[in-house]
Amino acid sequence: MSENIIEFKQVTKYFSDKAAVCGLDLPIRRGELFVLVGASGSGKSTTLKMINALVAPDEGDVYFDGRRIKDYDIRALRHRIGYVLQQIALFPAMTVRQNIELMPDILGWRKSERRSRAESLLEMVGLPPAEYLGRYPHELSGGEQQRVGILRAIAARPAVLLMDEAFSALDPLSRTALQDILLDIHRQNETTIVFVTHNMHEALRLGDRIGVMRNGALVQNGRPSEIQNRPADDFVRAMFEQEQATPEQVLAAFERLNPQAREVVRRRINQAV
Numbered sequence: 001m002s003e004n005i006i007e008f009k010q011v012t013k014y015f016s017d018k019a020a021v022c023g024l025d026l027p028i029r030r031g032e033l034f035v036l037v038g039a040s041g042s043g044k045s046t047t048l049k050m051i052n053a054l055v056a057p058d059e060g061d062v063y064f065d066g067r068r069i070k071d072y073d074i075r076a077l078r079h080r081i082g083y084v085l086q087q088i089a090l091f092p093a094m095t096v097r098q099n100i101e102l103m104p105d106i107l108g109w110r111k112s113e114r115r116s117r118a119e120s121l122l123e124m125v126g127l128p129p130a131e132y133l134g135r136y137p138h139e140l141s142g143g144e145q146q147r148v149g150i151l152r153a154i155a156a157r158p159a160v161l162l163m164d165e166a167f168s169a170l171d172p173l174s175r176t177a178l179q180d181i182l183l184d185i186h187r188q189n190e191t192t193i194v195f196v197t198h199n200m201h202e203a204l205r206l207g208d209r210i211g212v213m214r215n216g217a218l219v220q221n222g223r224p225s226e227i228q229n230r231p232a233d234d235f236v237r238a239m240f241e242q243e244q245a246t247p248e249q250v251l252a253a254f255e256r257l258n259p260q261a262r263e264v265v266r267r268r269i270n271q272a273v
């Protein structure tokens with residue numbers, strides 16, 4: 001079994017005559033939470049869609065578990081890959097239970113196994129099964145729908161979970177809560193996760209490794225600390241600066257600290273300047 005569950009080798013994808021992804025070399029390791037971050041139009045979604053064969057490369061190859069994706073039966077491949085988008089399309093005429101059990105059902109799981117899987121997943125994300133199993137999607141809040149969407153994607157224990165801006169439409173509190181849930185899911189299961197976002201804070205919070213894209217190319221690939229401490233160029237540096245706190249916000253946060261914590265901050269600042 002190779003260490004890389006997914007590997008892009010010299011992958012290029014054109015739309016008309018413009019390359020949306022260009023010369024991409026990227027290994028994704030088994031079991032890691034890999035975050036692709038970059039500005040709008042940089043090629044993140046196109047890259048993700050080449051993993052579940054929604055988009056086919058024009059040049060190069062993408063490998064899944066050591067075999068070229070184009071050599072797979074697409075249905076069988078997609079059964080091993082969960083996919084979560086910004087707007088979850090739960091099936092509106094199905095209950096929460098039916099939505100979550102859908103893929104296990106397709107794969108032929110026994111009813112008792114499906115039921116206990118759906119119940120334990122709901123418990124894991126803080127939605128009491130007795131209350132939620134029988135509800136329909138329109139009876140859930142946006143954040144709850146997003147939770148159920150994630151559960152639906154992981155219910156049949158896929159090898160890989162793809163997430164495209166999955167939390168971007170949520171308010172900051174729900175977003176943080178779902179990030180925590182995702183980190184829990186990742187810790188408890190062996191699922192490899194590829195997560196796309198344009199938000200560098202989210203990338204740093206979630207990623208075991210982060211790939212930064214610009215104009216279809218991967219400009220940096222490394223652990224969060226590496227990206228943060230040694231940005232490859234001004235573009236990567238700017239991605240942090242856009243999201244920096246203002247001096248007023250920093251001062252307000254400082255005012256809320258107790259005296260010992262303030263002393264720690266003072267010492268750090270003196271070391272830094």
Ligand SMILES: Nc1ncnc2c1ncn2[C@@H]1O[C@H](COP(=O)(O)OP(=O)(O)OP(=O)(O)O)[C@@H](O)[C@H]1O
Pocket residue numbers: 015016019020038039040041042043044045046047198
């Ligand atoms: N089906 C398509 N047909 C034509 N052009 C496309 C298609 N899909 C993507 N593109 C173009 O390819 C480029 C990369 O798009 P992509 O969706 O991968 O970007 P992204 O990084 O996911 O952006 P965003 O953060 O806005 O979602 C863009 O210039 C986009 O207009």
Ligand SMILES: [Mg+2]
Pocket residue numbers: 044045046164
């Ligand atoms: Mg996108």
